[in-house]
Amino acid sequence: MPLFVVSCTDREGTVEKRLAIRPQHLARLEHLNAEGRLIVAGAMPKDPANPKAGFYGSTIIVDFDSREALDTWLQDEPFLKEGVYEHIDVKPFNKAFPQG
Numbered sequence: 001m002p003l004f005v006v007s008c009t010d011r012e013g014t015v016e017k018r019l020a021i022r023p024q025h026l027a028r029l030e031h032l033n034a035e036g037r038l039i040v041a042g043a044m045p046k047d048p049a050n051p052k053a054g055f056y057g058s059t060i061i062v063d064f065d066s067r068e069a070l071d072t073w074l075q076d077e078p079f080l081k082e083g084v085y086e087h088i089d090v091k092p093f094n095k096a097f098p099q100g
């Protein structure tokens with residue numbers, strides 16, 4: 001299946017909303033992980049020691065049958081629906097390492 005890098009940029013001033021919605025966001029990622037379709041996911045904090053300082057956004061690498069299937073999945077992303085993400089950029093990804 002094709003891999004995709006999803007780069008998400010947070011809207012300024014949404015850190016409280018992000019932290020409140022985070023459990024819903026993580027539940028969706030846990031579901032992808034259980035299906036074996038999540039390669040990596042994580043947030044990009046402005047200060048790793050202080051979540052209240054805010055986030056630049058998030059990056060995930062996922063395995064979907066098609067870009068259309070990924071776009072359908074993204075439509076239900078809580079951070080996007082609630083306005084935490086200002087922009088989402090999707091690019092195809094060819095994994096080279098680690099092998100296996």
